[in-house]
Amino acid sequence: xxxxxxxxxxxxxxxxxxxxxxxxxxxxxxxxxxxxxxxxxxxxxxxxxxxxxxxxxxxxxxxxxxxxxxxxxxxxxxxxxxxxxxxxxxxxxxxxxxxxxxxxxxxxxxxxxxxxxxxxxxxxxxxxxxxxxxxxxxxxxxxxx
Amino acid sequence: xxxxxxxxxxxxxxxxxxxxxxxxxxxxxxxxxxxxxxxxxxxxxxxxxxxxxxxxxxxxxxxxxxxxxxxxxxxxxxxxxxxxxxxxxxxxxxxxxxxxxxxxxxxxxxxxxxxxxxxxxxxxxxxxxxxxxxxxxxxxxxxxx
DNA sequence: ATAGCTGCAAATGCTTTGCAAGGCC
DNA sequence: GGCCTTGCAAAGCATTTGCAGCTAT
Numbered sequence: 394x395x396x397x398x399x400x401x402x403x404x405x406x407x408x409x410x411x412x413x414x415x416x417x418x419x420x421x422x423x424x425x426x427x428x429x430x431x432x433x434x435x436x437x438x439x440x441x442x443x444x445x446x447x448x449x450x451x452x453x454x455x456x457x458x459x460x461x462x463x464x465x466x467x468x469x470x471x472x473x474x475x476x477x478x479x480x481x482x483x484x485x486x487x488x489x490x491x492x493x494x495x496x497x498x499x500x501x502x503x504x505x506x507x508x509x510x511x512x513x514x515x516x517x518x519x520x521x522x523x524x525x526x527x528x529x530x531x532x533x534x535x536x537x538x
Numbered sequence: 539x540x541x542x543x544x545x546x547x548x549x550x551x552x553x554x555x556x557x558x559x560x561x562x563x564x565x566x567x568x569x570x571x572x573x574x575x576x577x578x579x580x581x582x583x584x585x586x587x588x589x590x591x592x593x594x595x596x597x598x599x600x601x602x603x604x605x606x607x608x609x610x611x612x613x614x615x616x617x618x619x620x621x622x623x624x625x626x627x628x629x630x631x632x633x634x635x636x637x638x639x640x641x642x643x644x645x646x647x648x649x650x651x652x653x654x655x656x657x658x659x660x661x662x663x664x665x666x667x668x669x670x671x672x673x674x675x676x677x678x679x680x681x682x683x
Numbered sequence: 684a685t686a687g688c689t690g691c692a693a694a695t696g697c698t699t700t701g702c703a704a705g706g707c708c
Numbered sequence: 709g710g711c712c713t714t715g716c717a718a719a720g721c722a723t724t725t726g727c728a729g730c731t732a733t
Contacts, residue, residue, distance in 0.1 A: 420732055457690045481623040507663055515658040524680040531676050535669040602715045
């Protein structure tokens, strides 16, 4: 009854990630812990399903692509991630769920955070009847100078 | 040699759309005129390929879906349309190419223009070395109140 | 034990492409 | 006539789904 969860080779030493998942109502499975470690282990990140999947494989954790998609959406539902609709073709997920915005380099497809406190948006018209503002996305699109 | 172009039942009476296409370097074919009429005949619009395609069919003009896609992209290249990346799954094209922004109703998928002069964005950080700002997209996401 | 997860492969939905036939200048 | 366009069907991608087997509690 003492050392129940210690078995993985990842950095979730104190079970912090397990706890975080549990509090979100998600079972801390091997796959979810592996993905959570990749996502939250090293500062703010922007990932696509494909990239996260190959990172998991590279890290020696077998996770199917379908599970990566499921997990990204589940994490998004419980507020651990934010989904970004920037590029059309593929979906990006942002580990920084606080209020902030993005530079998007149209040629490279690169995405860079802009701290939430630097940009201010003024002059918003009243939202239409029966709706309220969920949030405001500002994407500053860049091209080569 | 007199009445060469008059044959279509659309509203391009004076051949204005033909001229507009020609000036953009696109031949004014039946299909492109039909789509241009739908797009530019009635104020600012946001359309998906699918919607435009069925409108064309309803209007009695046969246009293949592939041609709708081709045409939307060609119009975008020559600046007649602007492509919007708002929703991930499908691409929207905006007939209003001037500087303005959008309300997006996340539940309905509805898109509403915000006049370009009402919103002001302050506090933009310097763009990264070697890049310049192409444009800034502001999407105000709405949910049911 | 059992409700929840995962993996595989098939299916889906939007978009693009290849290529032969047709249309505009 | 010659090059641009179109249409069809097939191919392509990212993503989702169905379902049998596995796992955390």
